[in-house]
Amino acid sequence: MKDHIVEIKDVSKIFFTKSGSLELFTDVNINFCASTSYALIGESGVGKSTLLHIASGLEKPSTGEVFVGNQNFWDLKASAQALLRLNETAIIFQQYNLIPCLSVKENIEFQSRVNKKHNNEYINAIIDDLQIARLLGEWPENLSGGEQQRVAIARALAAQPKILFADEPTGSLDEKNSKIVLDMLLNINRKYNTSLVVITHSLAIASKLEVCLELKSRKISKK
Amino acid sequence: MNQFFLVLRVIVANWKKAKGQLFFTILGIAIASTLWSSVDIVNNQTIKAQKRSIDLLQTAFKPIVIDRELPYVSQNDYVRLRLSGWLVNPVIRAPLKNTNIIIVGVDLLADGKKILPSGKTLADSNFLEMYANGEALLFGSGKTFEKITNQLPNFTRIELAHIPEDTLIGDIASVQSLLNMEGKFTYFEYINKSLNTLDKLPLKNLMLIDDNSAGEFRFISESFTFNIRAFGFLSFFVGMFIVYTSVGMAYDQRRLTVKILKTIGIERTLINLTLVTELLLISLFSGSIGAFGGFLLARELLPDINNTISNIYNSPIDGKIDLSISWYFYSVLIAGLGTLLSCSRALLKLDNLRPIEQTSYKKFHFGKSLSIIVYAMLLPLTFTFYYLSMTSNIKVANFLFLGSVIVVGCTLLPLLIKLFLFFIAKKLPERFVLSFWLLRDTQKFGALLFAGYIAFFLALSINVGVHGMVTSFKSTFVEWLENRIFAEYYINIANERQLNKIQDVVKKYDGEAYPIIKNNGRYNEKAIEIYGFNPSSVYEENWPLLDKKRNAWDRIRNGETIFVSEQLSIREKIKLDDFLELEINDKKIRIQVGGIYADYGNPHNQLMMQLKLFKTFFSSQIPSTIAVKLAESNRLNFFNELSSKVVINSETIINPQQVRKISLGIFDNTFKISFQLALITLFVAAFTLYTNLISINKLRKKDLLPIYLIGFSVNQVIRLELLKIYILTNMVCFLSIGMGVIIAFILSEVINPNFFGWRIPIQVFPKYWLQIWIIANIASFFATILSFRMSNVKTSANFDRKILRSI
Structure with a gap:
């Protein structure tokens, strides 16, 4: 039995809007275990991104608990929460979110320097794996979408997280670049034992991951 | 600490992509602190000059004669006064080095009586003999002498219990040489039996002051200080609008950076700390430039002010500007506080920024709630200040009242402009699609545009107000003078x-x-x-x-x-x-x-x-x-x-013609500083509008692209933009004149009676309003054109290329 990295217990999420309350999902229970890759699928608007944000500690659930390791995330002080996010998790967005005022190299190294896990050899290996060595001196704005996504992945991995959340990482890429990025994520999952949680619409991508979870009718189920 | 510097590096690196905003931020703080620190220098000089004479009067025995500018009177002055028949005795009064003892030098033969216990004379003791033998005599209490056991070995010490502690009195010649003041005295004591205030001193550099003068000097000093301080504050406030917009825009551009920092787990407190540190570093640099600018400006303004206070109020002045480390730090501190205050909204926005957008109907928005609380408190505060100004002697309440009325005006301005835009949008026929888009675009960038217009509104209304008060005063004064003479x-x-x-x-x-x-x-x-x-x-x-x-x-x-x-x-x-x-x-x-x-x-x-x-x-x-x-x-x-x-x-x-000329000259001088500061404020406001328009043009480049793609030309957009600025400027001018009349009324009915003791019937000056109106239109026209130029929106080709490259 693998150790769980992040555990979601009886989580539900309700949004309050001007037209009333909206329950996105309820009683969701998931164990994200070490070295495992997960696909999270579901139709648009069912709350996949919200669930990913809850799992990564970016958003508070309406009810239920989130454990990172053995610690109840939302019982912790804001500073301790920030520390857990800094050391244990990393997240990749569809829109890459690179820091525009830092070069590619500075972007990659930034989080690892802040959480004091900076390791040159490790980072160089990631850079080689992601084939972005020639881009290190560039500014993010000069990169293509595929290149920016690879830099975002490199930045996330350089911080040596235990779990990597990816919110539709290939959503804005063409087929060729999507394949490259996905292969890299799977390779990383195997090579560095980093748990991987990927939101995707593509069943083809989901089939390549070890566990496929579907969010449907406000409930989560294994597929 | 390492983490702090890493985050600070990222935060500071954002300026690489926003060099223009960095320049305007530095410039804004520098301009604001230049105005503030120059006013501070002027005030310090005035207060110092008043304090000198007040301090002397508090300790002098009689009416005294001092130099108008220098901290001493000369031996030559003494000789000329005596030759003109003035009975004066020279006195030296100075602190003894490294002690808190005051040493007083007097002419022992002429003034000896006041050293000795009542009823005694120098001749009653052997002091006269000692003095005649050339001994340097020093009188003081035993306690005072104990404090200087090893000092002043050349003096013969004479203990007199009735001399107050920490005071030593000696022969003037010996004290002169001890203090290296050969040929100089601190003041002359006027020893005529009763002071005839009509006596005119034969030397123009000297002035006679008596006990009553101390109170008058304090009154003049306070009035001048408040008057100039109020203008300095207003100019500072207007200057800080530049900082408000440039930092607001720069912070908008760094939202992504801050979002990422929060996402990866950097603590909110640490991010805020680095943002504040960065602002303080910028304000330290810009405040230092401002302090230097303030010194130069004060050097220009000071002669007029000295002229005024010396001529109109027969008050001492201080011609030299004293700069000190504490003044420099104070200037930089004010620049820092002003920067933090003007950036507080932008800081709060970044602080409230979540790593991900969250939908919540009941979301509490601190900044918005704070604004509502401030707005709700404005009216009762204004009434409280009005009540205090009318019923108490708290002078600062007068300016707080004026300040709060101005703040109410500034708060209402964006609301009125929004209402106006809303009304136009409702009434605009559907075929004017481009105009309709422009209205929506104006609403989108409202916060930045309104900030520029608030600065403009402030400067215009202050100009109209000050001009209204001063010119009403002048016309009343001229009529009064004609009758009086x-x-x-x-x-x-x-x-x-x-x-x-x-x-x-x-x-x-x-x-x-x-x-x-x-x-x-x-x-x-x-x-x-x-x-x-x-x-x-x-x-x-x-x-x-x-x-x-x-x-x-x-x-x-x-x-x-x-x-x-x-x-x-x-x-x-x-x-x-x-x-x-x-x-x-x-x-x-x-x-x-x-x-x-x-x-x-x-x-x-x-x-x-x-x-x-x-x-x-x-x-x-x-x-x-x-x-x-x-x-x-x-x-x-x-x-x-x-x-x-x-x-x-x-x-x-x-x-009488000469009297009229002199009186009007003095009058013009009195308000010269007010006019100068009001004009500087107008210049700063025009510059603020200009920087705001540059910021807006840069921000909206992407928004303009679809308009060009549809087929509208750059010239069409520029023409429409000019029309928009023209309409808004005229609306602001109209409201500014209304506000200016209110300011003139408050200056005349509240501040002048409380500060100077007279009330002036306010008149209206449509010709000046027209001038200001034209100046405002010209300034905003050039601000718009230049801002387009600065944003590289000059030619269609250049513009399109820039836009396409930026997306």
Whole structure:
């Protein structure tokens, strides 16, 4: 039995809007275990991104608990929460979110320097794996979408997280670049034992991951 | 610490992508702190000069003579005063190095009595002999001498228990050489038996001050300081709008960076700390530039201010600018606080920024809630300040009241513009699609645009307000002066013989002589000037009373009432028909107030009474001046005969034209600083609008692309943009004039009576409003055109290329 990295217990999420309350999902229970890759699928608007944000500690659930390791995330002080996010998790967005005022190299190294896990050899290996060595001196704005996504992945991995959340990482890429990025994520999952949680619409991508979870009718189920 | 510097590096790196905003932020802080620190220097100089004379007066035994500018009077001044018949004794007063002891040097032979216990003289002891033998004598208490056991070995110490502790008195020559003040004294003590305030010093660099002066200096100093400080604050406030917009825009551009920092787990506190550190570093740099700029500006402004306070109020001045480390730190501190305040909204926005967008209907928005609380408190605060200004002596309440009214105006301005835009959008026909888009675009960038227009509104309304008050004052003053100077000649009288001779000549040429006589008295424990005059029909025709009873002139002619100056009436809350208890020359009188007259520009408390009544207190005093009215045909002969019979010089006979010229000159000088600061504020506001438009143009480049893709030309957009700025500028001008009139009214009705003691009837000046209106339109036109140029929106091709590259 693998150790769980992040555990979601009886989580539900309700949004309050001007037209009333909206329950996105309820009683969701998931164990994200070490070295495992997960696909999270579901139709648009069912709350996949919200669930990913809850799992990564970016958003508070309406009810239920989130454990990172053995610690109840939302019982912790804001500073301790920030520390857990800094050391244990990393997240990749569809829109890459690179820091525009830092070069590619500075972007990659930034989080690892802040959480004091900076390791040159490790980072160089990631850079080689992601084939972005020639881009290190560039500014993010000069990169293509595929290149920016690879830099975002490199930045996330350089911080040596235990779990990597990816919110539709290939959503804005063409087929060729999507394949490259996905292969890299799977390779990383195997090579560095980093748990991987990927939101995707593509069943083809989901089939390549070890566990496929579907969010449907406000409930989560294994597929 | 390592984490702090890593995050700070990322935060600072954002400026690489926002060099323009960094430049404008630095410039904004530098301009604002230049204005603030220059005003601070000016104020410090004024206060220092007043403090010097007040300090001296508090410790001096008699009225004293000091230099107008220098902290000392010279041996040469002393000789010339004595040769002119002035009885003065030189005194040195200075702190003893490295102690808190004051050492006083006096002429032992002339002033020795005041060192010794009462009833004793130098001759009673052997001090005279010791002094004659060349010993340097030093008198003080035993306790004082204990503190300087090893100091001043060359002095012979004489213990006198009655000399206050921490004071030493010595022979002036010895003290001069001890303090390296050869040929210099701190002041001269005036030793005439009673001070005749009409005595004129023969040396222009010197001035005579007495106990009453201390209170007057304090009053003048406070009034000037508040007046200039208020303008400095307003200019600072306007300058900070540049910082508000440039930092607001720069922070908008770094939202992504902050979002990522929060996402990866950087603590919110650490991010805020680095943002504040970055702002403080910028303000340290810009504040230092501002401090230097302030020094240069103060150097330009100071001569006018010195001229004003020296001429109009006969007050000492300080010609040299003193700069100190503490002043520099204070300037930088103010720059830092202003920067943090103007950036607080942008900081709060970044602080509230979540790593991911969250939908929550009941979301609490701190910034918005704070704004609502501030708005809700504005009106009660304004009323509280108004109440305090009218009922208390808290002078700062006057400016807080004016400030809060201005803030209310600034708060209402964006609301009114929004309402206007909303109304236009509703009424605009559907075919004007581009205009409709422009309206929506204006609403989108409203916050930035309104900030520029608030600065503009502030500057315009302050200009209109200050101009309204000053020009109303000037026109009232000129009319008043014309009436007041009703005679052809004003002749100063030296003695009774001269008076009789002059009266004879006046009689010979069928002239009318009106004697003016002045002395001092007390009311309510305060010094007042008392004038004696003949309340004839000439006065009745020429002296407009601000408030009077129908038979006021008859009653004063009968000696039943007195007239009081407006200043005295406001300061002492004296109303018509009140009975005043006056103390004049050791006699007491209870008399009714029959009228209140204007006496603009005079800081003294003053009253006038019938000449006969005056003589009951000062029976032997002769008039100091007589005003002479003559038919035009007799004037030349009168003047010639007067010159041949009476020894007159330029000081004896006063030409009214000269008086008018001098008075108006002094008047213009008094408000020169206000005008200069108001104009600087207008310039800064135009610059603020310009920087805002640049910021907006840069931000909206992406928004403009679809408009060009649809097929509209750059020129069409620029023309429409100019039309928009033209409409908004005119709307702001219109509202500014309204606000300006309110400011003028407050200055006239609240601040002037409380600070200077006079109330001015406010007039309107449409010609000046038109000028300001045109200047505002020209400034905003150039701000728009230049901002387009700066944003590289000059040619269609360039513009399109830029836009396409930026997406």
